[in-house]
Amino acid sequence: MKYTQPLLLVLCFLWFSPTFADGNIEVVFQIVKSNSGKPVTNAVVISKKGKTSAVSNDEGIAKLRFPEPGYYEIKVSTADRTESVFREVRFKGQVILVTISEANLSGIVVSGERDKTPLSRYGLVQDEIKRLPGVSGDSLKALQTIPGVVIGAPVGILPSVFTNIGSNLLTGNPYSNSERGDLSLRGGGTRQNQYYFDGFPLPYPFHLGNQSSVLNNNLIKSFDVFTGAFPAKYGYATGGIIAIEGTDRVDENKTIINTNLFLSDIYNQSKILPGLAMISSGRKNYPNVVLLQVYPQGIPEDAKYAEYQDYQWKLIWDINAEHRLTVQTFGTRDRQAYTKAQADLERGGDDPRPPTGLDRMFRTDAIRYVWKGKTFRNTISYSRTSFNEFFELKFTNPLTAENIFGLQNRTTDTITYVQNTFEWELWEEHLKLEAGVQGRFRETTLKGENISSYNRLFYNIFNDLLNSNAAFRSVIDGDRIRYREKSAYAELPFKYGGFRLTPGARVDHYSGSNETNLAPRITGGYLFESTKTGIMAGHGIHYNAPVSVEALSAKSGNPNLFMERAEHNSIGVSQEFANNWQIKIEGFRNIFQNIIVPDAYIVDPYALNNDTRVFVNETAKVLANPITPKNLNYSNAGYGHSEGVEIFIKKTKDPREQSGLFGWISYTNSITKRINNQSRLNSEETRNRTLLNNSRTLLGQAKMGTNYINYYDDNNLEVIYNNDKEQLYDLDRTHILNVVFGYKFNPEWMVGGRFRYFSGTPYTPITSATRANQAATFGLNLYFPNYSGNYNSDRFLPFHQFDLRIDRIENYSWGYINTYIEFVNFYGRRNQAGFEFDNTKNYQRNQNPAPTYDTVNSPYIVSQTPNGKMAIIPLVNIGIEVRF
Missing domain, CATH: 2.40.170.20 (TonB-dependent receptor, beta-barrel domain)
Structure with missing residues (x-):
C-alpha cells in the first residue's frame, strides 16, 4: 500500500502531460534531503495548479513548466512519503530548493526548528x-x-x-x-x-x-x-x-x-x-x-x-x-x-x-x-x-x-x-x-x-x-x-x-x-x-x-x-x-x-x-x-x-x-x-569620615551581610551600615x-x-x-x-x-x-x-x-x-x- 499514492501521482502526471507543454516559465526544482543535503532521485514532483510535473534525476533535479508567475503548491512524492510545500515562481530559469525530511529516508534530523525550545x-x-x-x-x-x-x-x-x-x-x-x-x-x-x-x-x-x-x-x-x-x-x-x-x-x-x-x-x-x-x-x-x-x-x-x-x-x-x-x-x-x-x-x-573623536573596529576570523x-x-x-x-x-x-x-x-x-x-x-x-x-x-x-x-x-x-x-x-x-x-x-x-x-x-x-x-x-x-x-x-x-x-x-x-x-x-x-x-x-x-x-x-x-x-x-x-x-x-x-x-x-x-x-x-x-x-552618607558624614581616616590605617576588613566592618590601628572598629x-x-x-x-x-x-x-x-x-x-x-x-x-x-x-x-x-x-x-x-x-x-x-x-x-x-x-x-x-x- 505504501506505493499506492506515488502510483496515483504518476498516473495523474501521464494524464495531464499533454497540457504541460503550454507553460512558458521553466523552473528548476532541486530535491535534497534536509540533513545530509544529498539529492533525492526518482521523486515525482507535481503542481496541480500549474498543470505540470516531472521526475527528479540522479542530481535531484526536476524541471517544471508553469503558465505564469505566482505561488504554487508543490507535491513531492517518494517511495516512502509525500510532502507538500508552497513556493513562489518568479522567472524563467529560477532554481528552487525543496528539502525532504530524512526521518524515513536515510538518516535523522539532528538539528533544526523542531528542536528549538519555544519558551522565552x-x-x-x-x-x-x-x-x-x-x-x-x-x-x-x-x-x-x-x-x-x-x-x-x-x-x-x-x-x-x-x-x-x-x-x-x-x-x-x-x-x-x-x-x-x-x-x-x-x-x-x-x-x-x-x-x-x-x-x-x-x-x-x-x-x-x-x-x-x-x-x-x-x-x-x-x-x-x-x-x-x-x-x-x-x-x-x-x-x-x-x-x-x-x-x-x-x-x-x-x-x-x-x-x-x-x-x-x-x-x-x-x-x-x-x-x-x-x-x-x-x-x-x-x-x-x-x-x-x-x-x-x-x-x-x-x-x-x-x-x-x-x-x-x-x-x-x-x-x-x-x-x-x-x-x-x-x-x-x-x-x-x-x-x-x-x-x-x-x-x-x-x-x-x-569635540571628540572615535575610531572603532573589529574583525573575526573563523573556521x-x-x-x-x-x-x-x-x-x-x-x-x-x-x-x-x-x-x-x-x-x-x-x-x-x-x-x-x-x-x-x-x-x-x-x-x-x-x-x-x-x-x-x-x-x-x-x-x-x-x-x-x-x-x-x-x-x-x-x-x-x-x-x-x-x-x-x-x-x-x-x-x-x-x-x-x-x-x-x-x-x-x-x-x-x-x-x-x-x-x-x-x-x-x-x-x-x-x-x-x-x-x-x-x-x-x-x-x-x-x-x-x-x-x-x-x-x-x-x-x-x-x-x-x-x-x-x-x-x-x-x-x-x-x-x-x-x-x-x-x-x-x-x-x-x-x-x-x-x-x-x-x-x-x-x-x-x-x-x-x-x-x-x-x-x-x-x-x-x-x-x-x-x-x-x-x-x-x-x-x-x-x-x-x-x-x-x-x-x-x-x-x-x-x-x-x-x-x-x-x-x-x-x-x-x-x-x-x-x-x-x-x-x-x-x-x-x-x-x-x-x-x-x-x-x-x-x-x-x-x-x-x-552606604549613603551625606556630605557631612563623608567629610568627617575622610578626616578621621586620614590619621589612621586600616588593618582589617570583614563583611557581615551587606555591611562592612573595618578595624584600624587605633584599635577602633568602624561599621559601615548598608542603608x-x-x-x-x-x-x-x-x-x-x-x-x-x-x-x-x-x-x-x-x-x-x-x-x-x-x-x-x-x-x-x-x-x-x-x-x-x-x-x-x-x-x-x-x-x-x-x-x-x-x-x-x-x-x-x-x-x-x-x-x-x-x-x-x-x-x-x-x-x-x-x-x-x-x-x-x-x-x-x-x-x-x-x-x-x-x-x-x-x-x-x-x-x-x-x-x-x-x-x-x-x-x-x-x-x-x-x-x-x-x-x-x-x-x-x-x-x-x-x-x-
Missing part, C-alpha cells in the same frame, strides 16, 4: 524582516521589536573603557545602576548579553550609536532571541542570547545590490565548483555626505552621525555528504570624528557638538568542521576576534572652548573562542544527547597617549583627576588584563507525543577568581494537538564573568571579582489559530545576584604598594611602606530582579496567496529594580508596545508600517544648583547641579514613533528591481533621550536643564514654517534594490 524564545526569518519599515533595509533591527527587549544607551560620546567612569566624570549624576550598551533583555545588564553569528561570538550587533546592524541584510537567514532559561550550550551571559544565523547553502548564483540616500551594500553568492560555494557582502554608509553637506540646516543641533562600513565573507565546502568545512571572516569599522577641525569643515565652525553520520553530528569551531578602539577626548573651558587638556586612548581586545559540540540521537524522534566543551581566552590592553594641553591650569586639573579617579589613572598609565573561561554542558531533549522535557546543566570555570559554578537548567511543556494549545515552563541558572576592563584592572579595580549570577523563571501558554495566526503569553521573573557595582568602601588592607606613579613621586614613602591599604573600587554587591508579562501575536502570510497581511504585535509589561547595596534603597533600574520601561505589519496587494506592490511605544526611562531630577565660588578665581561663573535625594524618582516622556515604507517590486526573467521609499518618524515626534545642564547658567525650571532628544533611534529633520516657526518633518529615505 522569539525567532523571525528573512522573509518577515527583509523589508522592515524605518530601518533602511536593516532587518536585524527587527530584534528591537521582540518582547522583553529594551533599547539601551549605546556607546556614543564615550567609548567602552569610559562607560562606568563617564557619568561621574562628565555629568555629575549621583546615582547609576546600569552601564552603556545596546540592549537589555528582561531587565538584564546591557553588557551581560551574548551575540552570536553562525555560532561565533559577535562583539557587538549594531554600529556606533545604534544606527544599524554590523551584518548585511541579505546575509541574515534568521535570528533567535532567547530572553530566559536559554539552552545549556549558551553561556557567558546573565541577560539573554541573540543568535543570528547566516546563509549556509548556495543553491543558485545571485547578486543583490541595495542603495539609498544614506548607505549602499552588495551581496553575492556563487557556486565555484561542485560542493564548493562562496558568499561575500559589504556595506558603506555616508550620512555626512547627504545630511551634513546637502542639508546641514535641517540637522538637529545635538545630532551625532558616525560613518561606518562592514564586510562578510564565507567559503562553504561540502566535501561529501558526511563532511563539511566552512571558513569565514567578518568585521566592521565605525568612525565619529567631531573634532574642531571636522566641525569647521562641516558646518563653518558653528557646531555645538562635543568550522562538521562531521555528520546517520545518528550523530560533531562540530569543531574556532574563531579569533580582534577589537581596536581609538578614542580622543578633550576637556575645555565651558565659556571659551579653550582646550584645557586632551588625550587619546587606545583599547585593544583579543578573544579566542574554541568549541566542540556533539549531538547523538539515542531514540529516533524522541531522545537526543547534546553535549560540548567551550573555551574563551581574552586579553585586553588600554593606554592613554598623546596627552596635550594649551592651558596654564592643565597641570593642576590633570593631576587632580589622576589622584581622584583610579580608573582615569589606569588609562593614562596603561593596563592589561588576561583571563580564561572553560565550560562544558549537556542536555537531553526528550519528546513523546505532545510532551516535551529538556533537562540540562552547564559548568563554567573562570580563572580570574578561580571559581567553578554549576548551572542547572530545565524546560518542559505539553502541546494539545487537537486544539493546538501549548503550555510551557522553565528554570535556569546562568553565570557570566566580569566584562568591564576598568572593574577588573589590577591598578584601579578589583581583579578578584566573582562571576555574576542570574536565575531565570518563565511560564507560558501558546495558541495557534486558523489563517496562520498564533499568540504566545509568557510570565517571567528574573533574579540577578553578584552584580558588579562601583564600591567606595571595599578595601584590600594588605596590597602591594606598587603603583609606578606613586613610586616615582614618593619613592622613600613607598620603600618605608611596601604594604598599604588599597581601594578596590568595585565589588559584587549589586542585586536586582525583574518580573512581568509578555504577549506576542503573529500573523504569517499564506504562501499560497500572492497578497495578504502579515506582521506581529509584541507587548511587555514589566518592572525592574536594582540595589547597589552601598541603600531599592530603586528602579535605569532602563526600566513599564510598557513596551511594537506593532509591525506588511500588506502585499499583489506581486508588485507592498506597504509596511512599524509603530513603537515605550514608557520613559527613570532619572534623578535636578532640583537646584550651587555656584562654584572657587571658579571666580579664574574669571568663570560656574554652577553645579544639585540632584534630588530620591534617585530615579521621575521618568522621561514616553517614546513613540511610526515608520512607513512603500515597495514596488518588478519581476524579470533575470531577477527583480525593488524600489522603495521610507518615511522615518512619520509624524515628526521628538523623543526625549535625557537632559543637559548648562554649567554657565543657574538652575531654571523647564529651561536649565534642557531636554535632549534621540536623533538616532528617532531621527527627524528640522524645517521652518512660513511664519518662522520650527517644524519637525520625517526623515525621507529613497532606495533601490536589484537582484540578478
Whole structure:
C-alpha cells in the first residue's frame, strides 16, 4: 500500500502531460534531503495548479513548466512519503530548493526548528524582516521589536573603557545602576548579553550609536532571541542570547545590490565548483555626505552621525555528504570624528557638538568542521576576534572652548573562542544527547597617549583627576588584563507525543577568581494537538564573568571579582489559530545576584604598594611602606530582579496567496529594580569620615551581610551600615508596545508600517544648583547641579514613533528591481533621550536643564514654517534594490 499514492501521482502526471507543454516559465526544482543535503532521485514532483510535473534525476533535479508567475503548491512524492510545500515562481530559469525530511529516508534530523525550545524564545526569518519599515533595509533591527527587549544607551560620546567612569566624570549624576550598551533583555545588564553569528561570538550587533546592524541584510537567514532559561550550550551571559544565523547553502548564483540616500551594500553568492560555494557582502554608509553637506540646516543641533562600513565573507565546502568545512571572516569599522577641525569643515565652525573623536573596529576570523553520520553530528569551531578602539577626548573651558587638556586612548581586545559540540540521537524522534566543551581566552590592553594641553591650569586639573579617579589613572598609565573561561554542558531533549522535557546543566570555570559554578537548567511543556494549545515552563541558572576592563584592572579595580549570577523563571501558554495566526503569553521573573557595582568602601588592607606613579613621586614613602591599604573600587554587591508579562501575536502570510497581511504585535509589561547595596552618607558624614581616616590605617576588613566592618590601628572598629534603597533600574520601561505589519496587494506592490511605544526611562531630577565660588578665581561663573535625594524618582516622556515604507517590486526573467521609499518618524515626534545642564547658567525650571532628544533611534529633520516657526518633518529615505 505504501506505493499506492506515488502510483496515483504518476498516473495523474501521464494524464495531464499533454497540457504541460503550454507553460512558458521553466523552473528548476532541486530535491535534497534536509540533513545530509544529498539529492533525492526518482521523486515525482507535481503542481496541480500549474498543470505540470516531472521526475527528479540522479542530481535531484526536476524541471517544471508553469503558465505564469505566482505561488504554487508543490507535491513531492517518494517511495516512502509525500510532502507538500508552497513556493513562489518568479522567472524563467529560477532554481528552487525543496528539502525532504530524512526521518524515513536515510538518516535523522539532528538539528533544526523542531528542536528549538519555544519558551522565552522569539525567532523571525528573512522573509518577515527583509523589508522592515524605518530601518533602511536593516532587518536585524527587527530584534528591537521582540518582547522583553529594551533599547539601551549605546556607546556614543564615550567609548567602552569610559562607560562606568563617564557619568561621574562628565555629568555629575549621583546615582547609576546600569552601564552603556545596546540592549537589555528582561531587565538584564546591557553588557551581560551574548551575540552570536553562525555560532561565533559577535562583539557587538549594531554600529556606533545604534544606527544599524554590523551584518548585511541579505546575509541574515534568521535570528533567535532567547530572553530566559536559554539552552545549556549558551553561556557567558546573565541577560539573554541573540543568535543570528547566516546563509549556509548556495543553491543558485545571485547578486543583490541595495542603495539609498544614506548607505549602499552588495551581496553575492556563487557556486565555484561542485560542493564548493562562496558568499561575500559589504556595506558603506555616508550620512555626512547627504545630511551634513546637502542639508546641514535641517540637522538637529545635538545630532551625532558616525560613518561606518562592514564586510562578510564565507567559503562553504561540502566535501561529501558526511563532511563539511566552512571558513569565514567578518568585521566592521565605525568612525565619529567631531573634532574642531571636522566641525569647521562641516558646518563653518558653528557646531555645538562635543569635540571628540572615535575610531572603532573589529574583525573575526573563523573556521568550522562538521562531521555528520546517520545518528550523530560533531562540530569543531574556532574563531579569533580582534577589537581596536581609538578614542580622543578633550576637556575645555565651558565659556571659551579653550582646550584645557586632551588625550587619546587606545583599547585593544583579543578573544579566542574554541568549541566542540556533539549531538547523538539515542531514540529516533524522541531522545537526543547534546553535549560540548567551550573555551574563551581574552586579553585586553588600554593606554592613554598623546596627552596635550594649551592651558596654564592643565597641570593642576590633570593631576587632580589622576589622584581622584583610579580608573582615569589606569588609562593614562596603561593596563592589561588576561583571563580564561572553560565550560562544558549537556542536555537531553526528550519528546513523546505532545510532551516535551529538556533537562540540562552547564559548568563554567573562570580563572580570574578561580571559581567553578554549576548551572542547572530545565524546560518542559505539553502541546494539545487537537486544539493546538501549548503550555510551557522553565528554570535556569546562568553565570557570566566580569566584562568591564576598568572593574577588573589590577591598578584601579578589583581583579578578584566573582562571576555574576542570574536565575531565570518563565511560564507560558501558546495558541495557534486558523489563517496562520498564533499568540504566545509568557510570565517571567528574573533574579540577578553578584552584580558588579562601583564600591567606595571595599578595601584590600594588605596590597602591594606598587603603583609606578606613586613610586616615582614618593619613592622613600613607598620603600618605608611596601604594604598599604588599597581601594578596590568595585565589588559584587549589586542585586536586582525583574518580573512581568509578555504577549506576542503573529500573523504569517499564506504562501499560497500572492497578497495578504502579515506582521506581529509584541507587548511587555514589566518592572525592574536594582540595589547597589552601598552606604549613603551625606556630605557631612563623608567629610568627617575622610578626616578621621586620614590619621589612621586600616588593618582589617570583614563583611557581615551587606555591611562592612573595618578595624584600624587605633584599635577602633568602624561599621559601615548598608542603608541603600531599592530603586528602579535605569532602563526600566513599564510598557513596551511594537506593532509591525506588511500588506502585499499583489506581486508588485507592498506597504509596511512599524509603530513603537515605550514608557520613559527613570532619572534623578535636578532640583537646584550651587555656584562654584572657587571658579571666580579664574574669571568663570560656574554652577553645579544639585540632584534630588530620591534617585530615579521621575521618568522621561514616553517614546513613540511610526515608520512607513512603500515597495514596488518588478519581476524579470533575470531577477527583480525593488524600489522603495521610507518615511522615518512619520509624524515628526521628538523623543526625549535625557537632559543637559548648562554649567554657565543657574538652575531654571523647564529651561536649565534642557531636554535632549534621540536623533538616532528617532531621527527627524528640522524645517521652518512660513511664519518662522520650527517644524519637525520625517526623515525621507529613497532606495533601490536589484537582484540578478
